[in-house]
Amino acid sequence: MGQLIDGVWHDKWYDTAANGGHFKRSESKFRHWITPEGDAGPEGNSGFRAERDRYHLYVSLACPWAHRTLLMRKLKGLENIVPVSVVHPLMLEHGWTFEDDFPGTTGDSLYQNEFLYQLYLHADKSYSGRVTVPVLWDKQQNTIVSNESADIMRMFNSAFDAVGARAGDYYPAELREQIDEINHWVYDCVNNGVYKSGFATSQEAYDEAVSVLFNALDRLEKILGQQRYLTGDRLTEADLRLWTTLVRFDPVYVTHFKCDKHRIGDSLNLHGFLREIYQIPGIAETVNLEHIRHHYYRSHKTINPSGVISLGPAFNWNEPHGRDRL
Numbered sequence: 170m171g172q173l174i175d176g177v178w179h180d181k182w183y184d185t186a187a188n189g190g191h192f193k194r195s196e197s198k199f200r201h202w203i204t205p206e207g208d209a210g211p212e213g214n215s216g217f218r219a220e221r222d223r224y225h226l227y228v229s230l231a232c233p234w235a236h237r238t239l240l241m242r243k244l245k246g247l248e249n250i251v252p253v254s255v256v257h258p259l260m261l262e263h264g265w266t267f268e269d270d271f272p273g274t275t276g277d278s279l280y281q282n283e284f285l286y287q288l289y290l291h292a293d294k295s296y297s298g299r300v301t302v303p304v305l306w307d308k309q310q311n312t313i314v315s316n317e318s319a320d321i322m323r324m325f326n327s328a329f330d331a332v333g334a335r336a337g338d339y340y341p342a343e344l345r346e347q348i349d350e351i352n353h354w355v356y357d358c359v360n361n362g363v364y365k366s367g368f369a370t371s372q373e374a375y376d377e378a379v380s381v382l383f384n385a386l387d388r389l390e391k392i393l394g395q396q397r398y399l400t401g402d403r404l405t406e407a408d409l410r411l412w413t414t415l416v417r418f419d420p421v422y423v424t425h426f427k428c429d430k431h432r433i434g435d436s437l438n439l440h441g442f443l444r445e446i447y448q449i450p451g452i453a454e455t456v457n458l459e460h461i462r463h464h465y466y467r468s469h470k471t472i473n474p475s476g477v478i479s480l481g482p483a484f485n486w487n488e489p490h491g492r493d494r495l
């Protein structure tokens with residue numbers, strides 16, 4: 170685990186000491202947009218027109234942020250339009266690697282790099298910053314379009330509609346305000362909240378993060394007791410963003426990140442919601458619990474120095490979800 174500084178890799182864990190024991194996630198640096206005609210998006214440069222087999226997605230199957238993009242890729246039927254490479258689940262002194270000796274990894278099919286940071290250097294040889302997944306790569310300009318999962322989801326949702334994507338809009342105009350509002354607090358309290366709890370290095374930072382997290386989960390449990398999805402009766406991006414955290418919660422976050430006030434399996438509505446989305450055709454294929462469990466328990470040496478993977482609870486996400494009652 171480390172980062173690039175002026176194009177040079179430095180192996181260093183997150184600096185929580187500088188923030189009173191609090192984990193602070195840094196901002197993504199590549200923020201261009203693929204658009205139907207290649208004009209500039211909300212930020213970044215123009216020149217990234219939606220085309221078949223021009224772009225390539227790099228993911229970890231362990232990572233909840235990368236998982237969001239895989240969900241959207243699946244729902245929009247982009248598998249043949251945007252191919253994918255999968256890194257090795259362990260993220261150690263070289264960061265993410267393309268070792269391919271773990272089932273489900275692919276290596277770097279474009280450039281045969283050994284490490285993901287080499288791809289970042291290919292885009293910008295003096296890059297400074299974290300080397301994160303997901304990465305959306307442009308084979309034409311040889312650069313990173315975006316390393317921000319929230320933006321990649323939006324591009325997948327609509328940019329490729331004229332070049333063969335499946336119909337479906339998970340960010341419909343009439344719900345955008347509501348989706349943005351939900352995303353805002355779900356990101357801060359839940360998606361990032363589990364990391365803030367798990368990576369805290371002071372009692373006060375942990376207490377604060379974990380209490381915010383479980384208050385938000387209680388709020389979500391109530392909302393999902395009254396309606397099928399977070400904005401009402403339609404599945405949207407907001408649901409998908411919450412879901413990738415819920416999938417990892419009982420198998421990993423409860424134990425590894427000390428998010429143990431209660432389990433998702435004990436929450437009637439959140440658990441039903443988790444199972445319903447899991448059962449959407451194609452979605453289960455995006456879930457790889459081996460990558461998830463090996464990544465977290467074996468990569469985070471500061472919080473689990475032995476690398477021992479906990480047993481985890483038994484569960485069956487194929488059981489009837491009962492959400493059709495709403």
Ligand SMILES: N[C@@H](CCC(=O)N[C@@H](CS)C(=O)NCC(=O)O)C(=O)O
Nearest residue numbers: 232233234299300301302316317318
């Ligand atoms: N804002 C980014 C965050 C992505 C992110 O933090 N990914 C993690 C994996 S779960 C990562 O690659 N971390 C490596 C690092 O921080 O050095 C996004 O949502 O795309």
